[in-house]
Amino acid sequence: MSAGFKVKALEWAPYIEPVEVANATGEQLAAMQVTPSNTKVSPYVRTLAHDPESYVARTKLFNAIMYANGGLDRADRELGALTASAVNRCVYCASVHARRYIELSDRSDVVEEIYMHGLGGSFEPKIQAIVDFCRTLSETPSRVTKEQVEALRGHGFSKSEIIDLIHSAAIFGWANRLMHVLGHSVPIEAK
Amino acid sequence: MDQIDILSGLEPASETYRARRERPEFVSGAELCRKTVLTPQNGFEISHAMRAALAARMARFIGREDLARTYDLMLDEAGINELLTTIAAAGDLPEDLDAFTVALVRQADLVTKTPRDSSRADIERLQAAGLSSPQIIALSELIAFVNFEARVIVGLSILELVA
Numbered sequence: 097m098s099a100g101f102k103v104k105a106l107e108w109a110p111y112i113e114p115v116e117v118a119n120a121t122g123e124q125l126a127a128m129q130v131t132p133s134n135t136k137v138s139p140y141v142r143t144l145a146h147d148p149e150s151y152v153a154r155t156k157l158f159n160a161i162m163y164a165n166g167g168l169d170r171a172d173r174e175l176g177a178l179t180a181s182a183v184n185r186c187v188y189c190a191s192v193h194a195r196r197y198i199e200l201s202d203r204s205d206v207v208e209e210i211y212m213h214g215l216g217g218s219f220e221p222k223i224q225a226i227v228d229f230c231r232t233l234s235e236t237p238s239r240v241t242k243e244q245v246e247a248l249r250g251h252g253f254s255k256s257e258i259i260d261l262i263h264s265a266a267i268f269g270w271a272n273r274l275m276h277v278l279g280h281s282v283p284i285e286a287k
Numbered sequence: 288m289d290q291i292d293i294l295s296g297l298e299p300a301s302e303t304y305r306a307r308r309e310r311p312e313f314v315s316g317a318e319l320c321r322k323t324v325l326t327p328q329n330g331f332e333i334s335h336a337m338r339a340a341l342a343a344r345m346a347r348f349i350g351r352e353d354l355a356r357t358y359d360l361m362l363d364e365a366g367i368n369e370l371l372t373t374i375a376a377a378g379d380l381p382e383d384l385d386a387f388t389v390a391l392v393r394q395a396d397l398v399t400k401t402p403r404d405s406s407r408a409d410i411e412r413l414q415a416a417g418l419s420s421p422q423i424i425a426l427s428e429l430i431a432f433v434n435f436e437a438r439v440i441v442g443l444s445i446l447e448l449v450a
Binding site: 150157240 | 302312323328329331402407414423434438442448449
């Protein structure tokens, strides 16, 4: 199955000048977790390190939502992230999380459907329930319906798992509003 | 109970409330993030009052009047004036408003409503209006946080209504 559709890895380039490690304040260095043995920091981290206070708090929350043990299957969290990123047209986030979703689920067919036909494509019922809920929550929160949440319950998701799904889509409502607003995706340069 | 419980209508005896407590890092993490964007120690000269006014405005555009009112209260405490009231109320801005404030409000409106249309030109407009790089990042984190929080509240509210 994994011989199927592939999503290209991309890099991200900011529209504003990132913090230079050499000129960073102590607070910025701590936020970027720069140590003598770790001085290579991505443009993304250096861009957000302009405001180290919010960067540190959000990173901790982001990691809990996407990587905490137990609860919703990690692949389904990635599908929530991918759905939000597709709604918000964050090409960079979509590429990262489409790839992670395929790694975790071996479902390149689902990603192919999203890339070829968009979120209005057709999916098997359980996947459809995740996509529909996360799509509406990302696009127009006021239009999320009880039926959408009941559909998730009907496919066996517990309330705890649905809380994880809500957070994974919502945190990409956040992440997309940084990555797609502050910069753009670029092809990876040949090294 | 915290702000997210109250605005989501969660009852402490409910399954949704208990399930939310299984993820204490989500609960405390969201509150810590709120502090860092609404009442940061270093606000880069975007005042707590302006942040609360922008948050109220964005919550109104998202359709959560209840969330907007919590930011109205925060604005009352931080020090209100006619302009901030207009911003918070999602009203039209006065024509003689300074370019810096116009840029803050415009960006909050656009990134809340149509994030997909964001481009380099929007960031250049912020720079032309005098925003520094730290101010652009701080504004972006504030906008993104309110959009996150509103979606968590919407999701939890509906989950509470479902068996």
